[in-house]
């Protein structure tokens with residue numbers, strides 16, 4: 001089986017993310033609200049970065065720009081050799097489907113589809129056959145420890161299980177980069193720990209570059225690098241934050 | 253395959269709402285079909301009429317008659333093969349509500365002109381032998397349970413008195429459009445009675461029916477007949493049977509137009525209902541659509557999901573509505589058989605039902621599909637939180 005999941009080594013193949021002088025503001029009524037002010041920031045291949053900062057500081061906005069679901073006002077975002085700020089809508093969509101895995105706070109699974117179908121969905125954008133799609137989706141679900149929940153609908157899964165399904169969906173197309181906006185924000189401590197273990201494992205063993213927005217210091221601890229935003233400005237982080245953690249084993 | 257499953261599973265989200273929409277579409281497809289079939293039934297007499305038969309009547313109006321002496325003179329016109337005469341008798345059976353068309357006709361020539369009235373030879377002979385005999389259509393026979401030999405008394409409205417007749421034959425229609433609800437009796441019986449009771453009204457024919465050699469000669473023959481009676485006491489108007497029937501239908505043209513408009517309105521209304529259903533469904537799912545877009549799905553895929561769903565709803569409703577049209581038309585046709593001898597759902601009607609459901613499905617889905625195409629991913633995702 002040519003499973004994309006679980007075949008890659010460390011992040012050698014992953015591209016670096018280079019954010020250069022990015023600004024973004026929203027227009028609300030008459031006034032323009034600056035959200036990101038001249039943010040520059042480099043993420044090396046295979047990095048696990050946590051973005052922190054108070055509510056409204058622009059974390060989600062920055063993450064959305066990196067993931068290519070929002071547009072910069074000024075500046076460039078280079079992912080590998082691609083400047084994604086120059087791509088048109090359909091090229092950007094194609095780029096996302098290949099390069100980015102999304103993990104949302106509220107999972108955003110399709111409620112009428114089973115876990116397996118949800119995970120299979122992004123593979124519709126690949127040339128894989130129906131049988132290959134099914135095999136890859138099954139493998140991804142097994143990887144997140146849900147081999148026995150494939151036919152359950154989201155409403156029949158716990159929050160943690162739903163988030164694991166979402167992670168399976170994020171990795172099934174084997175993207176280089178995972179973006180996660182408060183992935184544990186809606187979970188209890190135990191489930192949150194499991195999700196973080198899983199993400200750390202994906203980073204370590206599959207070399208996925210992970211950019212994670214979080215309020216949770218416990219979550220941030222798992223990252224190699226913590227960057228903080230405040231009022232749209234990137235605060236210089238303490239190099240002491242940049243530490244390698246002992247990697248927990250992949251989830252069973 | 254997964255996409256198809258996705259669309260079908262989406263249908264199950266709001267079972268009640270979608271069921272109601274399906275029922276609404278079924279009802280409108282059904283009423284559209286019944287209304288169209290009614291209009292068709294209205295025109296059935298025209299459809300059944302022959303192009304090789306002309307009708308000559310008084311040029312002033314249908315209620316004025318023509319002298320019986322015209323018959324010989326019409327026969328002399330070039331292109332005329334056979335002439336029959338008749339009167340709209342307008343008799344009632346017991347009560348006004350038992351209406352059915354009845355004519356006094358010159359039986360031998362009339363039956364020759366109308367080969368689509370299928371009458372067994374022995375019955376035909378018996379009818380021609382009996383001066384007070386009559387023949388009736390199969391539907392009329394079934395309606396009143398009349399059999400051969402039964403006496404039937406008609407109460408005259410145009411020609412006063414009680415007219416005793418005996419059923420001598422029951423004809424069947426050769427074609428689908430043939431009227432099987434008529435009663436025909438002898439013009440001679442009518443005329444001889446009038447000679448005694450009101451001589452001034454005797455020896456008059458309400459209309460002449462003319463068989464011509466070829467349909468191509470219809471126009472010239474009609475002109476020649478009318479020319480012959482120009483400047484006479486009773487001028488004539490001759491037209492093809494089709495045009496003659498059409499002039500009846502035209503009288504009710506306004507009603508037909510109204511029915512047509514109503515049948516279209518029904519479709520427009522259900523279009524609005526279905527569009528509302530789809531708009532609600534799509535609005536609830538904007539967050540999902542945004543997530544799908546984030547995963548890399550384009551607006552085209554979302555449009556396929558939405559249009560697929562609205563077309564599926566329309567198709568189920570259409571199938572239900574078309575399926576109900578046939579039994580409903582049969583029951584309705586039974587109830588109104590005295591007015592509409594032919595009440596049948598045509599293939600064209602079924603086709604139009606399908607087409608209107610297709611349009612409903614497309615129109616209902618198009619606006620939400622366009623909206624889904626234009627949602628901003630980041631904004632829509634933010635709204636979920």
Ligand SMILES: Nc1ncnc2c1ncn2[C@@H]1O[C@H](COP(=O)(O)OP(=O)(O)OP(=O)(O)O)[C@@H](O)[C@H]1O
Nearest residue numbers: 026027028035054055056057058059060061062631
């Ligand atoms: N579509 C928008 N229109 C107007 N203002 C917006 C829009 N999106 C974000 N903002 C504003 O931009 C600022 C930053 O928002 P953002 O979601 O990036 O914050 P955040 O750091 O993720 O906060 P939180 O921790 O609460 O999620 C906020 O003040 C927000 O109100």
Ligand SMILES: [Mg+2]
Nearest residue numbers: 059060061181
């Ligand atoms: Mg946020």
